[in-house]
Each structure stands twice: as C-alpha cells, then as structure tokens.
Amino acid sequence: MAMANAAEFLQEDLTDGGQILRLSGSFTIALIGDVDGRLRDLSADMRKIDLSAVEHMDTVGAWLVHRTAKESGAEIVGADKDASRLLQAVSGADQTDIPPRPHPPSFERFLAEVGHGVIISFTTLLQFLGFVGQVVKASFILAMNPGRFRWHAVVQHFDMVGVRALGIIGLMSFLIGIVIAQQGAVQLRQFGAEVFTINLIGRLTFRELGILMTAIMVAGRSGSAFAAQIGTMKITEEIDAMRTIGVVPAEALVVPRVIAAVMMMPLLGVYASLMAIIGGGILCWVVLEIPPTTFVQRLREVTPMTDFWIGVIKAPVFGAIIAMAGCFQGMQVHGNAEQVGLKTTAAVVQAIFLVIVLDAFFAIFFSEIGWN
Template sequence: MGPREKELPQGILVSETHWTGRDGHGHKSGSIELRDIAGKPVLALSGVWSVPTAAALSRQIADLSLPSQGQVGIDLTQVSVMDTSGAWLIHGLMVDLKKNGAAPTLENLKEQHAPLMHLVEGAVANPDESIHSKSTSPLRLLEITGEATIAALSKGRELTNFVGMLTVSFLRAVKSPSRLRPISIVNQLELTGLRAIPIIGLLSFLIGVTLAYLMADQFRAYGLDVFTVNVLGIFVLREAGVLITAIVIAGRSGSAFTAEIGTMKVNEELDALRTLGLDPVEVLVLPRVLALVITLPFLAFWADLMGLLGGGMMTMLVLDMTPLQFVQQLKEAVNLKTFMVGLVKAPVHAYIIAVVGCFEGFKVQRSAESVGKQTTTSVVEAIFLVIVATAAFSVMFSVLGI
C-alpha cells in the first residue's frame, strides 16, 4: 500500500507506509508511519521487525518520504518483536536520515531490544577485521606489529600499576600487621605447598631419571661415565629443580588464582568487598603472593632432592656405581653455592607467578568464557616470564662469575 494522508488523535499523520496482514510465510508484519506530533516529525514503528518481515519493511522504508532537516524522533513503543535484522534496518534508517540532513533520535527503546541496537551500532563503529580481505602486504604486517606492540606496552603498564598497588598494600600491612590475614595465608600455604608436593616430587624424580639416562649414554661413549654425576648435580641444583617447580606451580596455582578471582568478579563478589570498604588486593592478592613466595623455595628444595634421587638411581643402574660412589662424586661436583644459586631464584619465580595469576583474574570480564581465556593467558604469561627471569639470572651470574 502506498503513502496516504489521514488525521489521528495523537497528531497529524503526514505520510504512512503500512504493510497489513501477514507476509508470504505467515508471519505478522511490521509497519512504519511518519507523523507530525507537536511540530516534530516522528517515525512510529510497530509490529514485528525480524528476518521474516525484513523484506517488506525494507520496501516500506524505501517508499517513505524521509524528513531532510531538524530533529526526527524514531518511536519504538509499538515494536513487539525485534531481532538483529530489525535492529539493522532501524540503524540503516537512522543513517539515511543523517544523510538527508536530519538529526534522528531513538525514543521508547524497550529494555529487551536495547542490547541488539548496541550490538549493531558497535559492529558498524568497530567492524570485525575478519570480514575484510586480509592483506599480507608489508604495510599490513607493520600495522599488525604496531598493534601487538601497543597492546604489549599497555598490558605492561597495567601490570606495573598492579605491582604498585600490591606494594602499597604490603607496606601498609608491614606498618600495621593486623591487616595481615594469617588464616588466608595458612590456607594458601596448604593449597600451593603441601598439596603440590606429590606432583612436584614425581615429575622431578622422572626428569632426573631421564636426564641421567641420556647423559650416561652419551658420556659412556667417550669413557667419561663419572661426569654424568657432575652434570646431573649441577644442572638439577642450578636450573632444572627450580624451573620445573615454577612451571608446574604456574600451571597449577597460577591458573587457580586467576580462576578464583575471575569467578569472584563474575559473581560480583569483588564489588561486594569494595562495598564493605575492603581492598580486594589486600584481601585476595597479598595472602596468595606471600604464601607462594614462602612455599616455592621449599618445593624447589624438594624437587632438587627428588631429581638427584631419580638421577642417582638411574646412574647406579646404568653405570654400575654404588650409592657411596655416587654421593662422593656428587660432593666433589657441587657445593653450597651451586645449591643457593638455584634456590635464590625461587622467591622471584613465585612472585612472578602469583602476581600474573592475580592480575589476570582482575582482568576477567563478566562471562564464563572470559574466565577460561584469562586463565590460559595467565599460565602462558607466567611461564614466559619465569623463563625470561631464568635467562636473566643466568646472564647476571655469568657476569658476576658465580
């Protein structure tokens, strides 16, 4: 039906394009009317604005004489059903009005329809790069590199701010020890320390066995069997023990920190803490960091013992050494400095793992998907930073001649 003129109680109907009845699929259709209410043009929308009615609505909009200037209201009071296609049509209508020189405004947008409109507006404002042709030109590669660099710098700045907040909370707790939460710290000591002993011991033992077997097989070809013990002791005590422990704890406890804090954010428990006047960093982060800094050195020591035990057993089996010979050779190969060089890394690794785990937990958005994403991110970042710290320690010890 084409445009027509008629009087309405609400105002004067300037023009109307109205699709009555049902469309070809049996769905109720929508309508759009241009009215003049108190001197202001208003587009009154009603009915169903969805995929089945989109074609008919597009024809109605095309037949409509749109205002070319001034404020134009788009009244959604009578819209009963709307999906993404309907929201897209409405957004397109607003774009057309703006091109004509008018200033459109949405009026009486229902609460259940608002997310769809925001979704469409966001998609237009920030189109997904995947819908565009992906170019491999140097300019595009430079753009990708720049974006990644800016994202990394931004995350580094946020992480630095988080470390600053944690430092302030720690100094505040040192000044006023009553702020410390001994029950939370003891609970985290159990979760991150005692319950990690079996898996740390088993992995370290098996890695010691593997290292001893591989080294004995190689050294034996050159008649240097005895040096298997030397290399095993130095490698386990200086590097392998603490590194294996840190990687396992990053996957076990670091991910747990992220998931716990992230779930609390999803459930709005962090907001509840702030409402009660409590600092989430002081309540949640500080006990976890302190507990992990305490437990990781002990776990690293346990890993050293189990690694040497596993390597010693394999060495004695492969090289026909007695336990006394193994101990004597190990004593000649390593000393207290070798042990301390490895152990001094443990608190640093623990601090990195705990801070990254808690930091990513606070970055969780209010969705289950975000919890999983940030948990994965925290594990990857923690392991990466632990390896970087290990490399930095190696360079520093080499420069110092340790």
C-alpha cells in the first residue's frame, strides 16, 4: 500500500496577473503539518486555488482550503466529487449565522425563577400528599392483614431512630437547657426576678423546645437515613425487584419506618425535656444558688400539666411527618447516585420546614382552646 504524501502547496504567477495556488498531497489532519501556518502568512494576490493534485482531503483540510479562499477571495478549481462535497459542507457551516441569545432583564429573570420555584413547590406538595395517601392505604391493608406486617423491621428502626439517638439528643438538650437558664437569668436579673428563670425553663422545654429540637435532630439523623437507604435501593433496582415479586414497597419499607418514628418521638421528646431541665437546674444551682429541691418544687408549681400533654401530642405527628418526608424523597431518586445526595438534603429541609409549620399551627390551636 502506497504511503500518502504530506500536504504541500506551490504558488505560480498567472499570465493576466495575480497568482494561482496549487495544492498537492493529502490534506488530512495527520499530514497537514505546518501548511496551516504557511497559508496564513500568504499575502500575494491569489486568484485561484487548484486542487487537481490533491490526493485526499478530510474535513480539516476542506476547512483550511475554504478559509484560505475566503480570506484571499480566490476561486477553488480542480476539486473532485468528494472534495467538492466537503467544501460545500464547511462553507455552509461557516455561513450559518447563530443569533445571540437574548438576555431578559434581571427583574424578568427573578420573576421566572420565583415562578419556577412556586410551581416546583406546589408539584412537590401534591406528590407528597399522594404519597401520604399511599402510606395510609398501606397501613389499613396491614391492619386488616397482620400476617404481612414486618415486626422485625419495626424493632430494627426502633433501635436506629430511638436508642442510637439518645446520646446526641441528650447532650443537645442538656446544653440547650443551660443556655436557656443562662440567658433567662441574665435578662431577669435586671428586674430582680431571677427566680422566674425556673418558669422559663419548665414551660419552654416541655411545651416547645424539647420536642421541637428533638424533631429537628431526628429529621437530620433518621430522616436523612431513610431517604438515603430507600434512594440507594431505588438506584440498585431493589424496589423494582420487590414489585416484581409482589411485595408492596410502601408496606415493606415505609410503614415500618413511620411506625417506629411515631412511637419513638414522644419518648425522645420527654427524654429531651428532662435533660434540658437537668441542664437548666444545674446552672440555677451553680449561678443563681437555687437548691435542686427548691428548683423541683418551683417547677411543679409553675409548669401546668397541659404543657406536658402539648409536647406529647405534637411528638407523634412530627415523627410521622419526618419519616414520610424521608421515605418520599427516597422514592423520588432516579438516574444516578448524585440524586441520592440531593434527595437526602431535600428530605431534611422538607421535614424541618413541615415540622416548624405544624408547630406554628399547633401553637395557635392550643392557644385558641385555652391551653396557654
């Protein structure tokens, strides 16, 4: 097989003035060499470009010939059928005028982003409500068919949601109790009312902060774990395999997690409130010199039982919301592993947002019925 010749060119003078450029060899990307730079340096009056001696030409070579002809205003002659087709293609591409993309004003872009966010939010809300309906339906089916219920899965999630969370929730609540007591004491000292720090600790921890901070911690810890676990199963097609063998994912994966969160949240909330009170009591003892017995007696006098029941009532609702938000986002995973991280983050944000919104509704509701 003959070896292809490298690309080359030769300038010749025409009888009527000007010059003709005669190209030879193979004008391919591998054999062009320094011809590109040398053609750019041509400054003579070029009338014609002769391709009759060109052995082979690819798209790069055709573009090089077209550019030279365009810059010098020369006529291309002697091209064979294949070369003519390539020259026509690159010429058409060069003449394509791509209009610049219009940039809308900043205010319009802002409105577009806000509108897109609102549409996404409402779509997600409707999908979440549909998912809640599926979970409720699966719960009723399991209640009517107890043999299909996976008790071992519930016990396993008891351990993950409740037992393994005791350390971090206890430490967090203990420190929050100290902070509440310290800030309350500093502010109340201005009025000589340091004793009312006990009122602040008791009512705030049992009624609001104890269960609210517990819900936030469970959302960041267990809600994210639910989303990551189910999302990974979605990526690895385990959920599709479950459907193939007749297992309903909502019954096998979602309901046990929801039940575990609903049952453990009241216990974790009471535990967190007690740890916060212990932290606040220690600070009152050390800083305000209020003995523990006086602290406990005063706490029993100023903290109504309704505050305790408010926390207990809110806890299972928060647990259900956190578990369903995590499972819902896990079920939304599709495509690749990056989606697992994105949906896990979305699960935590969605759960915390819904918990705070529900807490505001509970505060208004209990205030209206007289549980102040």
